[in-house]
Amino acid sequence: MKNHVYRPLIVVLCLIGLILIARIFYVPKDFGVHERGYMYGWYREGNTEDWTKVAVKYQGEDYCKGCHPDKYDSIMKTPHAIIQCENCHGPAIEHPSNPQKLAIDKSRAQCLRCHASLPYPTSGRAKIRGIDPEKHNPDIECVMCHNPHKPSLEGLK
Amino acid sequence: MINRRDFLKNTVKGIAGITLSLSAIEIIDPQKIFADKTDKSKVRWVFLVDTYKCVGCGFCVKACKQENEIPYDANVTRTWVERYVITKDGKFFADTPKGARDGFITGKIDLGQGKFQDIKKEDIDKAFFVPKLCNQCENPPCVQVCPVGATYQAPDGVVLVDRKWCIGCGYCIMGCPYGVRFFHPVYHTAEKCNFCYHRITKGLKTACVQACPFGARQIGNIKDPNDPVTKIIMTERVGILKEEYGTKPQVYYIGLDKEVK
Numbered sequence: 503m504k505n506h507v508y509r510p511l512i513v514v515l516c517l518i519g520l521i522l523i524a525r526i527f528y529v530p531k532d533f534g535v536h537e538r539g540y541m542y543g544w545y546r547e548g549n550t551e552d553w554t555k556v557a558v559k560y561q562g563e564d565y566c567k568g569c570h571p572d573k574y575d576s577i578m579k580t581p582h583a584i585i586q587c588e589n590c591h592g593p594a595i596e597h598p599s600n601p602q603k604l605a606i607d608k609s610r611a612q613c614l615r616c617h618a619s620l621p622y623p624t625s626g627r628a629k630i631r632g633i634d635p636e637k638h639n640p641d642i643e644c645v646m647c648h649n650p651h652k653p654s655l656e657g658l659k
Numbered sequence: 660m661i662n663r664r665d666f667l668k669n670t671v672k673g674i675a676g677i678t679l680s681l682s683a684i685e686i687i688d689p690q691k692i693f694a695d696k697t698d699k700s701k702v703r704w705v706f707l708v709d710t711y712k713c714v715g716c717g718f719c720v721k722a723c724k725q726e727n728e729i730p731y732d733a734n735v736t737r738t739w740v741e742r743y744v745i746t747k748d749g750k751f752f753a754d755t756p757k758g759a760r761d762g763f764i765t766g767k768i769d770l771g772q773g774k775f776q777d778i779k780k781e782d783i784d785k786a787f788f789v790p791k792l793c794n795q796c797e798n799p800p801c802v803q804v805c806p807v808g809a810t811y812q813a814p815d816g817v818v819l820v821d822r823k824w825c826i827g828c829g830y831c832i833m834g835c836p837y838g839v840r841f842f843h844p845v846y847h848t849a850e851k852c853n854f855c856y857h858r859i860t861k862g863l864k865t866a867c868v869q870a871c872p873f874g875a876r877q878i879g880n881i882k883d884p885n886d887p888v889t890k891i892i893m894t895e896r897v898g899i900l901k902e903e904y905g906t907k908p909q910v911y912y913i914g915l916d917k918e919v920k
Contacts, residue, residue, distance in 0.1 A: 537814045542802050545811030549821040556857035559726045560866045584872040589718045593725050615716040615762030616872075622744075622786035624914075626873055627714040635764060 559593040562586065566594065577651050590650065610635070613644040702815040703909075704854050705881040707888045707897070708790050710914040712875035715740055715788040717762035722870035724760065726855060728845075735841040736760065737852040738792040738867055743918055744768060744778055745785040751918050752776060763788070789919050790876060792867070793818065793839040793852035794900065794908030801831035801840060801851075810849060816909060817856055822848045836904050854878060881909070 532547035566587040567574040577583055588594055590612060592604045619632030639647075649657045661669075723738045724731055739758030745751050754769040767775040799818045802810050809824035810831050820831075825848035832840040832849060843850035855865035859878065863869070868876045879888025891897070891913075898915035899908045912919075 533808065536811075538812050542799065542812045544808040545819075546808070546821055546824055549811075549819060549824070550813050550856075552821075553819055553853065553856040554860040556727075558858055558861070558863065560722055560869055562863070562869055586718075586870055586872070589722070589870055589872070593722075611761055611764060614764040615718065616714055618762075618764040620715070620763060620766055620786075621780045621783065622788075623783065624711070624785045625714060625787040626712050626875075627788070630714060 557595070559595050560586075560588050561594040561597075562588075566591075569598070573651065580651070580653055582650060582653050608643060608645045608650075610643050613648075613650070617644075701882055702880050703882045704795065704816050704859060705879055705888060705892065706792065706795070706854065706910040707877040707879065707891060708910065708912045709875050709877075710787055710789050710912060712873045713740065713788040713790055714873060714875075715742060715759060715763040716872065717759040718870040718872065719790060719867035719876060720758050720760045722866040723852075723855075726858075726866035729850070730844050731760075733844045734758075735844065735850070737839070737850070738790065741789045741791060741919075742768070743785070743787055743789065743916065744783060745916075745918060746778060746782045747784045748782070752778070753918070759788075785916065787914070787916070789912070789915075790867075791837070791839070792910060793854070794837055794906070794910045795854060797907035797909060798905060800834045800836065800904075800906055801849075804830040804834040806830065813856075817854050817859075818851070819853050819856060820849050820851060822846050825849050836901050836906065837908070 530546055530548065533545070536543040536545065536547060563574065563586055574587075577587075590607050592607065594604065595601060597604060614635055616627075616630050617632045618635050620627050622628050644650075647658055649659060651657075717740055720736055720739055723729070724736055727737055729736060734757065736758040739755050739760075740763075741753055741755045742759075742763055743751070743753050752768040752770075756763075756769040766780075767777050770776055795817050797816070799810075799812055802812055802818060805811075806828065807824055807826055809821045809826070810818060811821070812818050822843075827842065827847055827849070829842070829849070832842070835851075840849055840851045842848070855863075855867075858865055865876075865878050868878050877888050877891075879886040879892075881889050881892065883889060892911050895913065897911040897913055899911060900915075901908070901920065
């Protein structure tokens with residue numbers, strides 16, 4: 503074979519070799535076929551652990567109870583006991599250090615999530631006491647009269 | 660002319676081919692997943708939604724977006740709640756304004772493009788809410804189409820996305836029959852519900868399950884016979900979405916209706 507044929511051939515082979523060597527360094531050791539085979543289980547195993555390290559933000563009512571047992575106990579006696587503290591008070595994250603203060607959602611829209619009357623016969627929504635937001639004091643916030651920690655009508659402010 | 664050897668060879672191949680394709684179209688069987696103890700993993704996460712209990716408050720969507728750092732005002736979400744209203748004259752409406760992040764606070768159906776449909780109370784035949792999330796399919800089509808191995812099924816059944824590996828081609832978003840995938844507005848990689856993987860692996864409930872005041876959402880391990888979710892799936896009438904696709908979804912629903920797709 504002539505020189506001008508196999509000289510570029512050597513260049514191409516060297517390039518392929520380089521790519522293969524680079525691949526050894528670039529592709530992580532844990533990347534490959536795992537339990538579910540090539541079709542479903544071809545991945546970098548370390549990523550599963552990465553996902554478990556994401557920070558938890560919603561800590562749950564037991565976390566709140568630790569420092570605010572009075573608030574916890576009082577709301578537990580009301581129908582609002584089923585609502586997590588953080589649904590209105592926002593995610594605790596690492597409260598009290600971060601954030602030091604939680605932003606409470608006292609908006610009308612927050613109450614209307616459940617208490618805007620929707621007469622849906624095949625849903626639990628129909629069983630919740632509700633109002634027509636367009637007719638029931640449309641311009642003021644619910645918390646002006648109602649106490650969300652004592653939602654019964656005796657709790658009216 | 661075919662000789663005897665080739666004829667026998669082809670017959671064996673043919674039979675193997677036929678049995679293989681039959682097993683591929685086999686419909687879902689929770690009993691089988693429950694009974695499969697050969698698997699190394701002792702956990703197989705499944706989800707149970709009771710649509711009778713859902714009131715459409717949207718606390719699940721709000722909690723999910725904040726827990727999983729999905730930009731709050733971007734119109735993408737890992738989970739959402741759909742409203743279905745079927746009227747007495749046979750008409751059918753469905754909507755999910757902002758994925759129900761702010762709940763359903765009006766009876767008017769959002770038809771899109773700024774149009775709303777008012778429905779009178781006496782015209783309603785059936786109306787209910789259906790929470791949606793990733794089905795963590797046993798045969799996930801989104802995983803099959805990923806060209807780089809960025810999305811995969813973890814040994815406990817949850818389908819995860821490797822943000823470092825994802826090239827953003829969007830095949831998985833097109834491949835998911837349930838439309839649960841989207842591009843993360845910040846990372847520009849494929850994003851989806853992963854059953855709050857960081858929470859369930861620590862023994863916590865998912866953010867949506869914890870936020871639901873009515874117990875409409877539950878998460879469980881179908882390989883644990885004492886798990887209350889497993890007991891319900893095994894003994895009560897539950898449905899799944901788009902069974903005909905053969906994806907074997909692992910989010911089970913109580914109270915599904917034919918309108919729900």
